[in-house]
Amino acid sequence: MGNTFGKLFTLTTFGESHGAAVGGVIDGMPAGIDIDMDFIQSELNRRRPGQSKLTTSRKEADKVELLSGVFEGKSTGCPIGFIVRNENQHSQDYENLRTLFRPSHADFTYYNKYGVRDHRGGGRSSARITISRVVGGALAKLALRQLGISIQAYTSQVGSITLERDYRQYDLSQTETNAVRCPDAKKAEEMAALIEQVKAEGDTIGGVITCVIKGCPVGLGEPEFDKLHAQLGSAMLGINAVKGFEYGEGFAGVTQRGSEQNDRFTVGHGSPVTTLTNHSGGIQGGISNGQDIYFRVAFKPVATLLRPQDTVDLEGNPTTFTAQGRHDPCVLPRAVPVVEAMAAMVILDNYLCLSAYKN
Amino acid sequence: MGNTFGKLFTLTTFGESHGAAVGGVIDGMPAGIDIDMDFIQSELNRRRPGQSKLTTSRKEADKVELLSGVFEGKSTGCPIGFIVRNENQHSQDYENLRTLFRPSHADFTYYNKYGVRDHRGGGRSSARITISRVVGGALAKLALRQLGISIQAYTSQVGSITLERDYRQYDLSQTETNAVRCPDAKKAEEMAALIEQVKAEGDTIGGVITCVIKGCPVGLGEPEFDKLHAQLGSAMLGINAVKGFEYGEGFAGVTQRGSEQNDRFTVGHGSPVTTLTNHSGGIQGGISNGQDIYFRVAFKPVATLLRPQDTVDLEGNPTTFTAQGRHDPCVLPRAVPVVEAMAAMVILDNYLCLSAYKN
Amino acid sequence: MGNTFGKLFTLTTFGESHGAAVGGVIDGMPAGIDIDMDFIQSELNRRRPGQSKLTTSRKEADKVELLSGVFEGKSTGCPIGFIVRNENQHSQDYENLRTLFRPSHADFTYYNKYGVRDHRGGGRSSARITISRVVGGALAKLALRQLGISIQAYTSQVGSITLERDYRQYDLSQTETNAVRCPDAKKAEEMAALIEQVKAEGDTIGGVITCVIKGCPVGLGEPEFDKLHAQLGSAMLGINAVKGFEYGEGFAGVTQRGSEQNDRFTVGHGSPVTTLTNHSGGIQGGISNGQDIYFRVAFKPVATLLRPQDTVDLEGNPTTFTAQGRHDPCVLPRAVPVVEAMAAMVILDNYLCLSAYKN
Amino acid sequence: MGNTFGKLFTLTTFGESHGAAVGGVIDGMPAGIDIDMDFIQSELNRRRPGQSKLTTSRKEADKVELLSGVFEGKSTGCPIGFIVRNENQHSQDYENLRTLFRPSHADFTYYNKYGVRDHRGGGRSSARITISRVVGGALAKLALRQLGISIQAYTSQVGSITLERDYRQYDLSQTETNAVRCPDAKKAEEMAALIEQVKAEGDTIGGVITCVIKGCPVGLGEPEFDKLHAQLGSAMLGINAVKGFEYGEGFAGVTQRGSEQNDRFTVGHGSPVTTLTNHSGGIQGGISNGQDIYFRVAFKPVATLLRPQDTVDLEGNPTTFTAQGRHDPCVLPRAVPVVEAMAAMVILDNYLCLSAYKN
Structure with a gap:
């Protein structure tokens, strides 16, 4: 359950890493949008493993096939089914997982739930x-592009290495120029060095991705449970x-006074x-106010370490687990397009909801 | 739109602060639960204004009336409609708001959306x-009580005054002994002093609420978009x-190594x-693992200040706004029961979803 | 569960006949619509018992109170909560039902389910x-009125007394001129006589209501599961x-050839x-084509008879049941506004969904 | 929009007849069910064209591939993606449709909507x-089989040739012994002859399918909008x-008295x-009562005729249309498994909803 996301623009997904394919169905794509297959594939390529030495060395083409909902290059308003075949799987790398629970993975909870x-x-x-x-997000971006709405995410922290300044102080167009996807070239180098070091230790490291959405009209989001930031938060936490989501001043803002944090209105x-x-982060009362979000x-x-860890097997007997195979020491670089994709779907969905009442 | 929350246990709400009443409909309440009206009212009393000098001095009885779905003291499985009449409103205090936008309030976005x-x-x-x-949460708590699941929130930060230690280091049963709802009596005094000082300045201050859920079975939450923490996050951000939500180690954990943060399995x-x-915060792969969440x-x-702020009116002319009436200098103390209420509804909803597949 | 209806325009209901009140929440009402309280009450009056000797003699004022979502006479886009207090209940008339199951009522199934x-x-x-x-439908009608969409239902059959002709052959404006709500005055008299006879026998009788929707744009309804007629059917069957729903030629049309039933296109x-x-009944491929629906x-x-019926009690012991109180010998006259109400909500909901994609 | 069906057991579909594939995602399949691929394929074969001279002569293998959610022969509780590739399409047969609207087809409404x-x-x-x-229904049947619930549909009318008697009077196990899927061999021959005659005339004919569900527990369905028969009706009308749906005595029952139609309770x-x-048709108050549904x-x-029909083109100019290609003269025989499939999904979904509250 729970494999569908959205209200008017919805994505329903399926697939496991070592099954036949991953894929999904996009429902509610507006009709008449040019479906730029190169763009969709380029978004997938941003997420693909094996892009750099910072990421897992798995080689997967991740070629997407759209199976429906597109006719002569345009969306038809009908659902878009798509699949990406799984290839280059080394299932034998995982045989040792059959009978044990990897620490901080979903093995234990899935086993007990299902x-x-x-x-x-x-x-x-x-x-x-x-x-x-990412496929759903790429299609949403194609629709948003026509509306002048853009979404840009970037790595703003890896371990303790942090971009100290506000997103406005960086040239976000530089984000894709390095493997970390950080718009500050110098910090990017430091982050890359840290990731390589952690990798060499068979360990992993976390970080923060910042995302900026520009060009939204006033009115996206709903006043009560479906506040725009609640939807964005749910999308990101999924x-x-x-492990966390904050918008506008977020957690840091709790130490401020209202007189410091209030955004005064003006006219040019x-x-x-x-x-x-x-x-406020572009949202007031749960509704976009036209500023940057x-x-x-x-x-x-990442929970998968290339070093031994104590754990137990299905019967509860103590055992030791050492991951084999190819894994990311840091998920951030490849997560940047995923963050953008989820944001794009939330924004398009809310744009459609807003339009419903504009006639 | 967006005034309904939940999947199997749902709350649909209505109401404005100065309309006739606020209220809602709870659908999916399990049948046969004892409806303890005193408990429901006591939960509302925790949220009510005028409890202490730290909160707004508005006097509202906030008496709830259940209109349906209860028969001879037990829930019937039918929807529970309820209302709380609005009283003691000083609508004239707000007449000056008719033509201007309060900074960092929803006035501007509502006006443009609707x-x-x-x-x-x-x-x-x-x-x-x-x-x-709070009414929805109180009913959810009545059902959860029978399942041995408890939910406890508390104020863990006001401005820069922070409970430094882990929730396990406090006696959470002390939470309700002070007006701030902080389990550390000494910190509570400091927080109270800060709130009073801020209030005296006509200003406001933020903070952090921590929430702990104990007694959950393994299996709550769904693997993909409806991860348990994504649902909790959405509930809180609503x-x-x-402005922010984090679970487990949250933002602080991003600086750690995987080897530090992984939770090793064991058996007693x-x-x-x-x-x-x-x-992990009691959730792995989006699914509860039986540990504390x-x-x-x-x-x-709070955006409402008792001091002048620059703003504009509906026509975009500059003007100055000074709030009148009775307002909270800090929302935290009264938000504690709201956090618990939302958490209770999420947990019960997921408990029902899990049960659906257990036959 | 299942007490919410609709997607963008939703109605969530609560209430039992002998509880404190019935009511609900309407979410997704477009903002800025004039809320004509007299019209809403007049719709309720059409459904109210005690209108004529053909219906139950219960006297209920059925006064509706809107509790939110309306400001200075206009809808605000926020949810509209409403209640109708129950009055003039003779609960003692039903004490004999506490321990038995009335034939063809919901007593047995509710008891076992809950x-x-x-x-x-x-x-x-x-x-x-x-x-x-009816309240939800009245609000939907207020919005549809501005769009030039009208909905008219009427009693077309009571027992074996049937309006033989097509809806186009009747002056539907005559529907409200008689207690049966039948546009053919002569047939209405026959129907009324039959209902009175059945009532005198302590028995009840069924019938058919026909509904016509005029002025819909092309495009309402969705191609697959949410075909417009599937939504209308679900609404009516609820x-x-x-016991049945048919549109266009319905069951009678199955004996025809395609060459007889196809609607040829033309231009004026x-x-x-x-x-x-x-x-086709105004719908092709699940989508309105601009013709009358x-x-x-x-x-x-009606299952409630004023004569003895054999049944069993909660323990399964045989017993006899004779209804007391005031009951309708025929539900049709009072069901006409309910049919219209459900249709109005379906049409408005689909109108909003269509608008979502029109920008 | 509207390409998802169900609440806890959901089917989301995609695909066009001449696109790359049709398929979908099943979410909420209970875990641990044996996935009998032969059964699933046999259900598809019942729907497949080219089974007999009564149906279209198109040859399509309709081989289904499950892409996820199944592991070592059992369902895992994760979503089941599936595709059926389109083959043997004669798209050139349809080139003449590019610029015209076929009578009583969805061409005109789709064109205007999208x-x-x-x-x-x-x-x-x-x-x-x-x-x-049919794939979704086959999976639902696999789960229902373990619960002792069976679903059987059959052709009960073609044109004016009607099975006069109640479903209890036929041996439904004979349904699949003839191409019409009618349990009365003699009537089946008459129906087949009529279909062949109609086909020879380049015309088409309608009919009625009856469906029987046995073995349901008491309690399926919800009291208000999601009555079990409203869900079944919506499923069928989709x-x-x-063009029509009725349950129990349906339209015929409206001429009866309550004293004739009420179902008296008893105990054996x-x-x-x-x-x-x-x-009542196994449902009272919207909830199953344990009797046959x-x-x-x-x-x-069918709207597609192999004879000329007047129509207009996209610009509104009069033209004539004669279908080419291979079409069904009567949809009934191949629709029997589709009716069963939709019923199976509704029943399983409601079974899960009932289970949610049984703990």
Whole structure:
């Protein structure tokens, strides 16, 4: 259950890392949008393993096939089914997982919830299933592009190495110029060095991704339970390894006074009402106010270590587990497009909901 | 839209602060539960204004009336409609809001989204609408009580005054002994002093609430989009003034190595599989693992200040706004029961979803 | 569960016939609509008991109170909570039901599903709960009126007395001129006589309501599971005592050839594409085609008889049941506004869904 | 939109008749069910074209591939993605449809709703998309089998040739012994002859399918909007070409008195409470009562005729259309497994919902 996301623009996903394929169904894609297959594939390539020495060395083409809902290059308004075949799986790397629970993985909880478990590569809990989200996000981005809405995420922290400044102080167009996906070249180098060091130790490290959404109209989001930031938070917390979400001033802002944090309204010459500052993060009362929306997402260190760990097997007997295979020492670089994808789907969904009442 | 929360246990709410009443409908309440009206009212009393000098001096009885779904003291499985009449409203205190936008309030976004706006007391965006959530949560707690599941929230930070230690280091039963709802009596005094000082300045202050859920079975939550922490996060971010959510080690954990943060499995003598540590926060792969679930929620300083602020009116002309009426200098003490209420509804909902597949 | 109806325009209901009140929450009402309270009350009056000697003699004012979502006479886009207090209940008339199951009522199924049962007046299964639907429908009609969409239902059959002709052959504006709500005055008299005769015998009788929707744009409804007629069918089948639904030629059309039933396309002078005939009932492929939508709804005879019936009690012992109190010998006259209400909500909901994609 | 069906057991579908594939995602399949691939394929074979001279002569293998959610022969509780590749399509047969609207097809409504239209073979509105429903239904049947619940549909009417008697009077195990899927061999021959005659005339004919569900526990279905028969009705009305639904005595029952139609309760020796008759069709107050559930579904004659019909093109110019290709003269025989599939999904979904509250 719970494999569908969204209200008017929905993504339903399926797939395990070592099954036949991962994929999904996108429902509610507006009709008449040009379906740029190169763009969709390029988004998948940003998420793909083996991009650099910072990520797992698995080689997967991650070629997506759209099976429906597109006719002569345009979306038809009908659901878009898609699959990405699994290839280059080394299922034998995982045979030792059949009878034990990896620490801080989903093995134990799946086993107890379902009684049956595909132990190969984490099964449904593998980061590989984020492929389907990237496809959904790429299609949402194609629709948002026509509306002038853009979404840009970047790695803002790895371990203790942090971008100290505000997103406005960086040239976000530089994000894709390095393997870490950090717009500050110098910090990116430090982060890369840290990731390599951690990898050499058979260990892993966490970090933070910041995301900025520009060009939203006023009115996205609903006042009560479906506040725009609640939807964004839910979307981000649903990504593997995410442990926290904050928007605007977030946790840091709790030490401020209201007089420091309030965003005063103003008007420019001839321009519409706007705010002098944007501590709110572009959302007030759960509804977008036309300013930039920005938020931060915390990722824990990956649970799979290339060093021995104590654990127990299915019968509860103590055992030791050492991961084999190819794993990411740090999930951040490859998670950047996933964060963007989830944000894109939330924004498009809310745009459609807003449009429903505009006639 | 978006005024319904949950899947099998749902709460649908209505109401504005200065309308006739706030209330809602609870659907999916299990049948045969003893409906303890005193408990429900006591939960509302925890949220009620005027409890102490730290909160707004508004006097509201907040008496709830259950209109259906209860027969001879027990829930019937049919929907429970309820209302709380609004009283002691000073709508004239808000007449000056009719034509201007309060900074960092929802006035501007509502006005643009709907074209019509009930300007009195924040209308639908008022914290008063959390009454309905507390009623829903109280009913969920009555059902959870029979399952041995308990939920306890407390104020863990006000401004820069922070409980430094882990929830296990405090006697949470002391939480309700002071007006701040902080289990550390000394820190509570400091927090209270800060709130009074801020109030005297006509200003406001934010903080953090920590929440702990004990007694959950393994298996709550869904693997993909409806991960248990994503649902909890969405629930918390939907509360007024919340800017961030983290569970387990949260944002702090991103600086750790995987080898530090992983929770190793073990077995006691005769006991089932458990973990030596609980950095994960009781959830792995989106599913509860039987350990305590704990999370933190960041609240911004209240936007309503009793001092002048620059803003603009509906036509975009500059003006100055000074709040009148009775307002909270810090939302934390009264938000504690709201956090618990939302958590209770999420847990019960997921318990029912888990039960659906257990036959 | 299952007390919410709709996707973008939703109605959530609560209440039992002998509880404190019936009511509900309407979410997704477009903002800025004039809320004509007289119209809403007049719709309720059409459903109210005691209108004529053909219906139950219960006297209930059925006064509705809107509790939220309306400000200075206009809808605000926020949810509209409402209640209708129960009055003039003769709960003692139902004391004999506490320990037995009335034939063809919901007593047995509720008791087994929930374990607890409000035996008074049918509890949640009472026709009284259709009040909430009529309120929801009245609000939907207010929005549809501005869009030029109208909905008219009428009694087309009582027992074997049938309006033989097509809805186009009647002056539907005459529907409300008689107690049966039949546009053919002569047939209405026959129907009324039959109902009175059946009533005198302590028995009941069924019938058919026909409904016509005019002025819909092309495009309402979704291609796959949410076909417009599937939504209308679900809405009608959810009304108490409904046993069947057909649209267009319905069951009668199955004996025809495709060449007889197909609606050929044509264009008038300067007019858009239309069809020469409308056997399809205004819906093709699940989507409205701009023609009149019409359908028929079958109601069984009311299960409550004023004559003895054999049944069993909670322990399975044989007993005899004779209804006391005031009951309808035929549900049709009072069901006409309920059919319209459900249709209105379906149409408005689909109108909003269509609008979502029109930007 | 609207391509997902169900609440706890859901099917989301995609695909057009001349796209790459049809398929879908099943979410909420209980874990640990043996996935009998032969059974699933045999259900698809019942729906497949080219089974007999009564159906279209198209040859399609309709081989299904399950892509996820199954591990070592058992369901895992994770979503089951599946595809059926489209083959043997003669897209050129449909080139003449690019610029015209076929009478009583979805061409006109899709074109107006979406602006874009896959004209080949009806696109999304093709009966081919019922493949996905049959897969979903086959999986639901595998789960229901373990619960002792069975579902059997059969052709009870073609044109004016009707099975006069009640389903209890036929040996339903004979249904699959003839191409019409009618349990009365003699009537089946008459029906077959009629279908052949109609086919020879280039025309089509409608009919009725009856469906019987045995073995349901008491308690399936919800009291208000989600009455079990409302869900079944919605499911059936969502099948292509369906124009009507009735359960129990249906439309015929409206001429009866309550005293004739009420089902009196009784107990056998040692047996639980049951009813002497089953006019209600196994559902009272929207909830299953443990008796057989039975209903009837009306199918119109197929709109595609192999004879010329007047119509208009996209610009509104009059033209003539004669279908080419291979089409069914009567949809009934192949629709029998689709009716069963939809019923199976509804029953399983409600079984899970009932279980949710049984702990």
